[in-house]
Amino acid sequence: METAVIAVATVVAICASLYLFALSQVSFLKKNWPKYRCHPLYMPMAGMVGQDVSANFTKCTMKGFQDYAGFVMDPIMSQFSLFNSVIGDISGAMNDMRGMMSDTRNGFLGIVGTVFGKIENLMSQFQHIIIRMRTLLARVVGIMMSFMYIFYGGMQTGESVVAGPIGKTMSVLCFDENTPIQVSSGLTLAMKDLVIGDILANNNAVTSLYKINGKGVQMYLLDGIKVSGGHKVLYNNKFIPVSRHPHAIRTLESSMLACINTENRSFKIENYHFLDFTEVGDVTGVSEDTIISLKSADVSISEVVPGDILLGNDVVRGVVKHLIDDKIRYNLITEESIISPGNKVELLN
Structure with missing residues (x-):
């Protein structure tokens, strides 16, 4: 117990002594604080001279780190500076080499340009003749192309007329509207009286009906069947225009024509087998x-x-x-x- 009391008394005495020493040094520190602010012995006394202890500690720590970092990094930076100097010398040498190669190239191209310039001067008259010949040939080709386009336009116009509504009408694949045709029930109807859905022979359904003005459509009689000359009929196992059938006889126009489309794309009237109208194009409406x-x-x-x-x-x-x-x-x-x-x-x- 006595030992503890003695130890505590000793510590208190030391602290009191230090405190009294610090008080005796306060005026000295205030005058010389910039000099002793980072001294380890005086750093804890920053508060006694009116300074922030934490800020003073941080500042002194950073100052010490900067001084030490400069001591360590200066040799490294010196080596980098030397390396940059070497790289700069190499770059300068390469630039000099590039300049020499550029001068060599320009000189060679100058010689080549001079030579070809002389050749071009010598060939200028010949070139002028070639240009005139090319111009003449271009004009000839232009004239020929103009004629070709004229002929092509005429052909296209003809094809358009033939393939268009007028051509389709003038080469109508139709019958006189009173042409008799037999349906599956055994009855015989005039073609104009058929309706969509009627069933012909061989279970062949009617899918389209055409009623067309017969003016200007050349008609033929084929054993009593009045049909347009362009309609296809089976002859010798081949479908041919009615106008080319050996039994076809040219006759008068009909005022009104009729035709049909069927599921089988063809149908029979009496002993003749005809194609239907769909051979001229797709069905739309x-x-x-x-x-x-x-x-x-x-x-x-x-x-x-x-x-x-x-x-x-x-x-x-x-x-x-x-x-x-x-x-x-x-x-x-x-x-x-x-x-x-x-x-x-x-x-x-």
């Missing part, structure tokens, strides 16, 4: 409630008949009715076009 602007009134397409005049004076040559995806579709064959989806003739819905 618009709905029956599509409004067509006639010159006299606006009517649905199902009410239009051959001979009607459209707004714009285009004349209806034919009315076509198709069965497409179990729906009845219409289109019109006119003097100038076919009214169908996407056609230029305006449809009012």
Whole structure:
């Protein structure tokens, strides 16, 4: 117990002595604080001279680190400076070499340019002649191409007429509307009286009906069957135009024509086997409630008949009715076009 008391008394005495020593040094530290602020013995006494202990400690620590870092890094930076100097010398040497190569190249190109310039001067007259010949040939080719385009345009015009509505109408593959045809029930009907869905011989269903103005369509009699000359008929196991059949006899035009499409793409009338109308193109159409602007009134397409005049004076040559995806579709064959989806003739819905 006595030992503990003695130890405590000793510590208290030492602390008191230090405190008294510090008090005796306060005025000295205030005057010389910048000099002794980082001295380990005086750093704890920063508060006694009116300084922030934490800020003073941080500042002294950073100062010591900077002094030590400079001592360590200066030799390294010196080596980097030396390395940069070497790299700069090498770069300068390479630039000198590049300049020498550029001068050599420019000199060589100058010599080559001079030589070819002399050659070009010598060949200028010959070049002038070649240019004139090329110009002459270009004009000849231009004239030839003009003729080619003229002939090509004529061919395209002819093909357009033949393949277009007018050509299709003039080479109509149709029959006189009163041509008799037998249905599966055994009855014989006039072709104009057929309806879509009628079944012909061999279970052959009617899928389209055509009613076309017969004006200008050359007709033939084939053993009493009045049919257009362009219609295909089977002869010697080959389909040929009726006009080329040996039994065909040219006859008068019909005022109105009729034809059909069938599921089998062909059908029989009496002893003759004919192709149907679909050989001239794909089947398309618009709905029956599509409004067509006639010159006299606006009517649905199902009410239009051959001979009607459209707004714009285009004349209806034919009315076509198709069965497409179990729906009845219409289109019109006119003097100038076919009214169908996407056609230029305006449809009012």
